[in-house]
Amino acid sequence: MSESDSLASLLGIIQSHPASRVVLMGPQGAGKTTLGKMAGDVLGYPWYDSDALILARFHDQYGKAAAEDIAAVYRALGWWRFRYWENQVVKQLLGAPSPCIISLGGATHVYAPACRLLCRQSVVVGINRFASTTWGVFFRVQIMRYYANHLLACVGDGVSTWL
Secondary structure (H helix, E strand, C coil): CCHHHHHHHHHHHHHHCCCCEEEEECCCCCCHHHHHHHHHHHHCCCEEEHHHHHHHHHHHHHCHHHCCCHHHHHHHHCHHHHHHHHHHHHHHHCCCCCCEEEECCCCHHHHCHHHHHHHHCCEEEECCCCCCCHHHHHHHHHHHHHHHHHHHHHHCCCCEEEC
């Protein structure tokens, strides 16, 4: 699915739930940030990115020179502390206004306990965009099986779909 097709599909989902908070989930590099920002711009909705919020918090505490991207923050904080910060950001996003669009980090749904509550109060869209190489197809099948199980666990009886 092309980026414009993905955006059109996402806009359709959002417009069918106009007063809702929309949470984008999926693996690293799937397009959550790109599609979330584009959809927010088109619809005029506020857009929040959990990785950007973690990075901003890190810069506030340690200065901009301490880390240039989310991977550097992860390395600097270590696994446990990064996951703690991530959960704090998800708790912060529970107060985000509706309608809005929230792009979550690649593993937030697994390691942030507050994510389950956020997802149950939102329309959840799983983003599934990978390269069409043989390896990409194999990887997509494996990773999406994993994500589908976690998406269902997070959402429960809530509204969810895949792009």
